[in-house]
Amino acid sequence: MPLPLADFLLQHRDAIMEAWEAEVRAIPAAQALSRPALHDGLPRLLEGVASRIRQRPQAGVASGPGAIPDLHALERLGEGFNLHQVVTEYRLLRGCVLRLWAARGGATPYPEEERVFHEAMDEAVAASVSRYTLARERTLQALDRISTAALGSDDVAGFLPRLLQVLRETVAAVDMAGVLLKDGDSLRVASVVGEGLKAGARVPEGEGFVGTIAATRQPLLVHEAGSDARVGEPVLREAGLRALYGVPLVLDSEVLGVALMGSRASSELSEADLLLFRAMAARATALLAQAQAHARERAARAEAEASLARLRESEAGLRRWEEVFTRLGVGVVVVSAEDNTLRDVNPAFARMHGYTPEELRGRPLEDTFAPEARGVLHRHVSAAHSKSSHEYESLHIRKDGSRFPAFSHVTSFRDASGRVVQRVATVLDITQRRAVETDRQRLLAAIEAERARLASVLDQMPAGVFIAEAPSGRLLMASRNVEAITGRPFAPSTLVEDFARAPYTVLHPDGRRYEPGELPLFRSLRQGEEVRSEELLIEREDGQRVTVLVSSAPIRDREGTIVAAVATMVDITERRRAQEAALQAARFGERLIAIVSHDLRNPLNAIQLSATQLLHSEALPERERRLVTRLARASDRMKRMISELLDFTRGRLGGGIPIQRVPGDLRAVVRQGVEELEAAWPERSLTLQVAPGRYEGEWDADRLLQVVSNLGGNALQYSPPDAPVTFHLSDVGEAVVLEVHNAGEPIAEDMLPRLFDPFRRGTTAGPGGGGLGLGLYIVEQVVKGHGGRIEVSSTAEAGTTFQVKLPRA
Amino acid sequence: MSIEPPAPSVGPGPVLLVEDDADLRAAVADILEDEGFEVHVAENGLEALAELDALGHLGRWPCVVLLDLMMPVMDGFTFMERFRADPGLSHVPVVVLSASVKEPPEGARAMLRKPFEIPALLDTVAGYCAQGRRPELL
Numbered sequence: 001m002p003l004p005l006a007d008f009l010l011q012h013r014d015a016i017m018e019a020w021e022a023e024v025r026a027i028p029a030a031q032a033l034s035r036p037a038l039h040d041g042l043p044r045l046l047e048g049v050a051s052r053i054r055q056r057p058q059a060g061v062a063s064g065p066g067a068i069p070d071l072h073a074l075e076r077l078g079e080g081f082n083l084h085q086v087v088t089e090y091r092l093l094r095g096c097v098l099r100l101w102a103a104r105g106g107a108t109p110y111p112e113e114e115r116v117f118h119e120a121m122d123e124a125v126a127a128s129v130s131r132y133t134l135a136r137e138r139t140l141q142a143l144d145r146i147s148t149a150a151l152g153s154d155d156v157a158g159f160l161p162r163l164l165q166v167l168r169e170t171v172a173a174v175d176m177a178g179v180l181l182k183d184g185d186s187l188r189v190a191s192v193v194g195e196g197l198k199a200g201a202r203v204p205e206g207e208g209f210v211g212t213i214a215a216t217r218q219p220l221l222v223h224e225a226g227s228d229a230r231v232g233e234p235v236l237r238e239a240g241l242r243a244l245y246g247v248p249l250v251l252d253s254e255v256l257g258v259a260l261m262g263s264r265a266s267s268e269l270s271e272a273d274l275l276l277f278r279a280m281a282a283r284a285t286a287l288l289a290q291a292q293a294h295a296r297e298r299a300a301r302a303e304a305e306a307s308l309a310r311l312r313e314s315e316a317g318l319r320r321w322e323e324v325f326t327r328l329g330v331g332v333v334v335v336s337a338e339d340n341t342l343r344d345v346n347p348a349f350a351r352m353h354g355y356t357p358e359e360l361r362g363r364p365l366e367d368t369f370a371p372e373a374r375g376v377l378h379r380h381v382s383a384a385h386s387k388s389s390h391e392y393e394s395l396h397i398r399k400d401g402s403r404f405p406a407f408s409h410v411t412s413f414r415d416a417s418g419r420v421v422q423r424v425a426t427v428l429d430i431t432q433r434r435a436v437e438t439d440r441q442r443l444l445a446a447i448e449a450e451r452a453r454l455a456s457v458l459d460q461m462p463a464g465v466f467i468a469e470a471p472s473g474r475l476l477m478a479s480r481n482v483e484a485i486t487g488r489p490f491a492p493s494t495l496v497e498d499f500a501r502a503p504y505t506v507l508h509p510d511g512r513r514y515e516p517g518e519l520p521l522f523r524s525l526r527q528g529e530e531v532r533s534e535e536l537l538i539e540r541e542d543g544q545r546v547t548v549l550v551s552s553a554p555i556r557d558r559e560g561t562i563v564a565a566v567a568t569m570v571d572i573t574e575r576r577r578a579q580e581a582a583l584q585a586a587r588f589g590e591r592l593i594a595i596v597s598h599d600l601r602n603p604l605n606a607i608q609l610s611a612t613q614l615l616h617s618e619a620l621p622e623r624e625r626r627l628v629t630r631l632a633r634a635s636d637r638m639k640r641m642i643s644e645l646l647d648f649t650r651g652r653l654g655g656g657i658p659i660q661r662v663p664g665d666l667r668a669v670v671r672q673g674v675e676e677l678e679a680a681w682p683e684r685s686l687t688l689q690v691a692p693g694r695y696e697g698e699w700d701a702d703r704l705l706q707v708v709s710n711l712g713g714n715a716l717q718y719s720p721p722d723a724p725v726t727f728h729l730s731d732v733g734e735a736v737v738l739e740v741h742n743a744g745e746p747i748a749e750d751m752l753p754r755l756f757d758p759f760r761r762g763t764t765a766g767p768g769g770g771g772l773g774l775g776l777y778i779v780e781q782v783v784k785g786h787g788g789r790i791e792v793s794s795t796a797e798a799g800t801t802f803q804v805k806l807p808r809a
Numbered sequence: 810m811s812i813e814p815p816a817p818s819v820g821p822g823p824v825l826l827v828e829d830d831a832d833l834r835a836a837v838a839d840i841l842e843d844e845g846f847e848v849h850v851a852e853n854g855l856e857a858l859a860e861l862d863a864l865g866h867l868g869r870w871p872c873v874v875l876l877d878l879m880m881p882v883m884d885g886f887t888f889m890e891r892f893r894a895d896p897g898l899s900h901v902p903v904v905v906l907s908a909s910v911k912e913p914p915e916g917a918r919a920m921l922r923k924p925f926e927i928p929a930l931l932d933t934v935a936g937y938c939a940q941g942r943r944p945e946l947l
Contacts, residue, residue: 597908601923601924602830609926609927612926613836613927646908
């Protein structure tokens, strides 16, 4: 049974397409297409043609080739085929069918079938050509408008709205058009016309409708955007769109973004509209890229200009630094971290080392270090490398071999990987500083030695010494004796007032407590007072009392400000105790003398009165009269002794012999005294010489009579019986002078200083009988009581002269 | 102590000698009596006050009181305090006999410093008691 053409077409469709493909690949636009894209709707066209051939018996109502040629034309237009190439496709297809049909061998059973085949193919070519032409015309118009829209606007933001406006006006079904551009990991709505999307909204790449398009780089069409699962973006689902078409904007395999168009009314978009949209998108991509390139170029230019400006600035900065580097007084050196050579040195660094900068550049860093200091250099280098900066002092060497100490501050510079590439050090010659430091050390040592010496000297002193500083009022030091006296270890920095507090008490001699401000050291420190031998009692913890004499004085600086105060402390407990005992003994003795001499007077007075009364009796025989006379004279002597004793004790106990001065003439007193002496020593020669002058004054006549009597008595007693005794009175202005002179043995020289001491007596006793040795003592007391002075001169040649000078008042 | 007004004098009053030392008291009394004075003696201040009281009752106020200061029982100072406290005695002169004090206690008219001598004693007493002196010794 012969094979009809319709069946042949159906059975050999794939072989036909294969043969066709082999030929059609020659068309340039077809070469890049995938097989499905290349084949497009053509296999179905063959099936449609076959179906038409079979329908031939019912001729007259033959159906056309359907929508396939239309769609194919639009595809090919979108794929860049020209009209000739589209027609060639059909020609080659027709040729392949006929060639294979003929090659099967055998007769054509139904020639009518071949006619219908040609008819169908012709119609398909006609439809494609017509569609292609129409579509191309519309597309060209649209593209032309797009190009016009893009003109004069090289920024994306400016031209996109116009592009979309053109699209919306060109495609009637489109209610919404938008472009999303890649922005980092997401896509941002760059521009939108119509309702449904908001400019600036973002959708993620890789998921949802837009994301899928961007990731797959394939257009995608959905018919119900509100319910289609592929539309994941809420903004799109809620935009009220039905048909939604998206096209990737791809340039040189890079996705720039996605273009969208949607319709509210229709769930379908025509192939022509889709094609047009794709074409517009392709065009928009190019324009976008161009705009972006423009923008990048502008940015690059701006960046370049900015860099240039920065470069200029940094060059100026560098010049400034260069100048600083050159002129700086501090040595600066740049050292290579690699080989520790001097990459650069500034003039100061070179000068410091006695080189020119040129001589030093390139030399090892080590050359600037004294050989004996090089050993530690590596340690400093590694220290500098381990941190950002390092400081050290070391000994450097000059070109002439001399050394100098230097202080270096090293900063390490690192590359991006953190490796130290170079070090910069500032270097200071610290000779001066070292010298000062050495001086200071020497001074400190000297001061310390001085202090130690002072401390040991102070420790050796019998007195305790302590020093406090102002204004703190703290004790600086105390000698060992202070500890010994106070019985308390010395703690430096104690406040002066605290040092005198518990555990012991400081008391005045009368037992009152010392207020802290009363302490001698405190007074010297605060008021600058100089305290001399102030007696105070220290009552120790155990109740033992120590009597001390404290002296203190302020220490002032050149301006007179008190900087410290020093106090000495002498323990006089023993001395005071001995003094006290001696005083007690003396008082007792004096009291004893006073009592005795007083009590002696009553019986003496009785003897004297009775003897005198007896002598008055005329009935007394001569022998008894002599006895009573002796009795009377002895009692008289005794009376005188007692009188002297009383004067002495009065002088000792009562602070001097009482003197009562009344106006009078001293001549009368002296005269009376001499007369009394003449009466008592009738065998001796006494002379009174009174020089012309005035002898009035205020005198205690009784006491001065005693002076004349005692001095005259002594002169008579201690001179040979034939030696005269002379009294000489003279007026010397404010005072009157009485001299009592006798020739004879001089007073022994060693006696002279003690002549006026009580209970001293001469070596020989005269006719007056031995006294108590109080005569001269009383004379001196009386003279002193008158504010006068007594002197004695005694030589073998000149004899002995007592000179009494008595002021008139 | 009497607070009565002094009784009118019935003849020259005696010398009242107040002295604890018996020998001195006797010596002074002897000398004064030898000179014609009437002498009453007391050993201390208290006795002296009693004697004054007694003499006052008789209207025979002493022409002078010779008063020692250092005495047992009542010394001269205490005596003087009591004496001065009694305005009825203000007309009686007191002369102090002492070796030790510089100034006589308040109220005393004069002082004889021990040891005194006969002329000084007689001159002093005569100054107050001229009428009692024996005429034959004048």
